[in-house]
Amino acid sequence: MSSNTDMKRLTRLSAILLQLQTKRIINSTDLAEKFAVSVRTIYRDIRVLEQIGIPITSMEGRGYSLTEGYKIPPVMFTQQEANALITAGELIRLNKDSSLTSAYKEAVDKVKAVLNYSAKDKLELLSKRVAVSPASLKEPTSSSLSLVQNALTSFTVLRITYQAEGKNESTERFIEPFAFYYSLQQHWTLIAFCRWRNDFRMFRLDRIKTVYLTDLKFLPHQLSLQDYLKEKEKNFISPDKPLS
Incomplete structure (x- = not known):
């Protein structure tokens, strides 16, 4: 085997290891397409990683993941x-x-x-x-993005008080965070399922007056962000004009 082939394989092994670190599950078909090699080659690469001590769990029909609790030392940055x-x-x-x-x-x-x-x-x-x-550079107008991000990824219901544009009074909502949208006006907007409206709505973070994590959980929404934005576009509703 040539040194060039060896280098390509070493690079691929490092990349597969990085994928294992950053994703919960990876599958051989996707990896084969990504690196333009056969699925059989990916199988061999996985065996090599196992032989050097990387604890990889094989999940039949789904792919591979690092064994729960195993941590790889931090990758050095170039x-x-x-x-x-x-x-x-x-x-x-x-x-x-x-x-x-x-x-x-x-x-x-x-x-x-x-x-x-x-x-x-x-x-x-x-x-x-x-x-x-x-x-x-302008003064920050919100401070809740990190909290809302955590709620989105843990499927936790949020209780917020929200002041819609043109309204003098705030309303209390229980919402299920779905996605984020950064508008042309340079505002973070939260797309969420509003339990009060029983529908998806868009909330500008700078108009959320208070936000609290609740003990309530919700099931992941089947709708994708791309489908949601396409529906908005089809109905001629600009995502830059939040409906709440």
Whole structure:
């Protein structure tokens, strides 16, 4: 086997391992298409990973996953990847939700922690040489994005008080978070099933006055975000004009 073939396989094994770290389940057919190899080759790759001590669970008819509780040491970031995160961080600062900007800063700090000294110095230099126009930076108008994200992924009902556009009074709603939409007006909007309206509605985060996690759970919605947006477009309803 040529050294070039060996390198390709090593790269593929590393990529499969990364997929196992970042996804709950991966299947051989998708991996074969992704790397343009046969399914049989993927089977052999999985066996190699098992032989070097990676505890992979095979789920018949579904795919592969890392054994529950197994943790792989943090992946080292390349200089280019770290640079991209620093640059993206300046754009994140434009966001109007303070919880997102705070969480991103903490994530970048963790990335810096695994870099070597030389890379840290370069990153520090880059962070001083990237800027966003002050005119673009506005005070945060919401701080609930992170909490709502957690509710969405754990299928937890939220209790909110919401002030719709043009309304003087707020209403209390029990909602099931479904998806997020970032509008042309640079506002985060939450698409959620409103139990009061018994239908999907859109809520601008800056108009949510209070938000609380409840002990209630809901079943995942079968509707996809793409289908929802297509329906909005078909009915000539702009996602940038939340209906609540």
